[in-house]
Amino acid sequence: MSTLAAWLGSLFDTTDFNPRWFCGQWTPLHGWVHIVSDFLIWGAYAAIPCLLAYFALRRRDLPFVRLFLLFSLFITSCGTTHLVEATLFWHPMYRFSALMKVVTALVSWATVVAMIPILPRALALPGLERVNSDLEREIAERKRAEEALRRVQRELERRVEERTAALRRSNEELERSNMELQQFAYVASHDLQEPLRMVASYLQLLERRHGASLDEEGRQYVDFAVDGARRMQELIRALLAYSRIDQRSRPFTATDLNQVLQTALTDLQPSIQDAGASVTAEKLPVVMGDSSQLLQLFENLLGNAIKFHGEQPPRVRITAELEGESWRLCFEDNGIGIEREYHERVFDIFTRLQRRDRYPGTGIGLAICRRVAERHGGRIWVESAPGEGSRFWVVLPTLETFG
Numbered sequence: 213m214s215t216l217a218a219w220l221g222s223l224f225d226t227t228d229f230n231p232r233w234f235c236g237q238w239t240p241l242h243g244w245v246h247i248v249s250d251f252l253i254w255g256a257y258a259a260i261p262c263l264l265a266y267f268a269l270r271r272r273d274l275p276f277v278r279l280f281l282l283f284s285l286f287i288t289s290c291g292t293t294h295l296v297e298a299t300l301f302w303h304p305m306y307r308f309s310a311l312m313k314v315v316t317a318l319v320s321w322a323t324v325v326a327m328i329p330i331l332p333r334a335l336a337l338p339g340l341e342r343v344n345s346d347l348e349r350e351i352a353e354r355k356r357a358e359e360a361l362r363r364v365q366r367e368l369e370r371r372v373e374e375r376t377a378a379l380r381r382s383n384e385e386l387e388r389s390n391m392e393l394q395q396f397a398y399v400a401s402h403d404l405q406e407p408l409r410m411v412a413s414y415l416q417l418l419e420r421r422h423g424a425s426l427d428e429e430g431r432q433y434v435d436f437a438v439d440g441a442r443r444m445q446e447l448i449r450a451l452l453a454y455s456r457i458d459q460r461s462r463p464f465t466a467t468d469l470n471q472v473l474q475t476a477l478t479d480l481q482p483s484i485q486d487a488g489a490s491v492t493a494e495k496l497p498v499v500m501g502d503s504s505q506l507l508q509l510f511e512n513l514l515g516n517a518i519k520f521h522g523e524q525p526p527r528v529r530i531t532a533e534l535e536g537e538s539w540r541l542c543f544e545d546n547g548i549g550i551e552r553e554y555h556e557r558v559f560d561i562f563t564r565l566q567r568r569d570r571y572p573g574t575g576i577g578l579a580i581c582r583r584v585a586e587r588h589g590g591r592i593w594v595e596s597a598p599g600e601g602s603r604f605w606v607v608l609p610t611l612e613t614f615g
Contacts, residue, residue: 232301243301250298257291260284279323279330286323289316464588466611467503469496469510469541473530476510480518489518489526496532497539499608501588509584512577513604517545522599537613538590541606550596558594581606589613 233243261284268280293316296309473493477484484491491514499506517528527546532539550558559582581604585592589609596602 231304247298247301250294254291254295254298257287257294261288261291279326282319282323282326286316286319289319292316462502462504464500464502466498467501467506468498469506469532472496472503472506472510475507476514479511480514483515483518487518487521487526489521489528491528491530493530494532496530496541497534498611499539499588500611500613501608502584505584505587509581509606512581513543513606516577517543517547517602520547521545522548534610535607537610538607539610541608543604543606544601546601549598549600549602550594551598552596555594555596559592
């Protein structure tokens with residue numbers, strides 16, 4: 213350590229040399245020209261590395277960043293030699309000056325060696341003209357792509373408009389067709405009732421007045437005719453009820469489903485007593501709706517649950533749960549159940565899954581339920597399996613949904 217300190221001290225030892233002012237015949241002008249020039253060169257050499265280093269550190273994405281830093285070191289060492297040359301006029305640190313020249317020489321040659329492998333790569337870099345050409349080509353390609361995208365967008369918009377117009381026309385035609393069909397069903401059903409009523413009345417009159425003169429086969433024929441007329445009247449009444457869902461709908465009002473349930477139970481009381489059925493229900497919500505149509509929905513679902521039962525007396529349970537902005541009503545029974553393949557078909561009009569002589573009906577009740585649910589902005593579906601009962605789910609919007 214002492215040897216290193218002694219060597220460093222000798223670098224700045226000036227006892228063996230005279231200041232440069234006293235070496236030769238320096239005139240003040242001549243000497244100060246050297247001094248000022250060396251200081252100016254040192255100042256420039258000190259500023260350039262700082263700028264290069266700042267540029268290299270801020271733009272690390274550029275190639276040859278290390279070469280920029282090496283150039284900074286090279287220029288710094290050159291500037292330091294000029295600073296030392298200026299100070300020799302007063303402080304003859306010739307040993308330190310020699311050391312700085314050696315360092316400058318080493319850094320200079322290190323820079324040269326570093327540039328040799330980099331030079332081919334630098335020469336391969338595209339010139340400004342080529343860069344501009346590539347940039348112009350890229351801009352042109354991007355403009356072509358944007359124009360092609362605009363054309364595709366315009367074509368898509370045109371097709372969407374055409375498709376939307378076609379769908380609008382189809383919807384209008386479908387709505388008109390549905391209205392005409394509903395009107396036809398209503399008028400036909402209404403007009404068919406009178407002749408059927410007349411047929412049934414005359415058949416019953418024939419049976420009363422001339423039944424004694426008919427043989428067993430004749431009376432059977434009359435019974436068949438009366439039964440057919442009666443069933444036709446039931447179908448017409450059901451078809452009228454189905455068409456009236458839209459034909460004679462009323463504005464929605466706040467409807468307490470508890471009152472709807474009580475009305476339905478009153479109307480179904482004879483069927484409930486005959487079947488020995490029990491109906492339990494949780495507290496039901498108030499919804500916006502047509503009370504008469506909601507009554508139809510309740511009576512059809514409860515009537516089916518009471519009618520389609522097995523050996524055990526019917527047990528029906530009604531629950532309600534809030535889910536988001538909708539109420540989910542569940543009508544659960546212990547009836548004969550429905551096979552999975554018929555879970556959708558049971559809601560189609562005139563669909564029957566059981567024999568008429570065992571379970572009478574028209575096959576329109578569940579179709580009415582679906583129309584009512586959809587008109588109220590909801591939906592209906594069934595979960596069931598043979599012998600395991602059924603759960604009919606009805607979703608209706610909450611009262612708050614209607615504002």
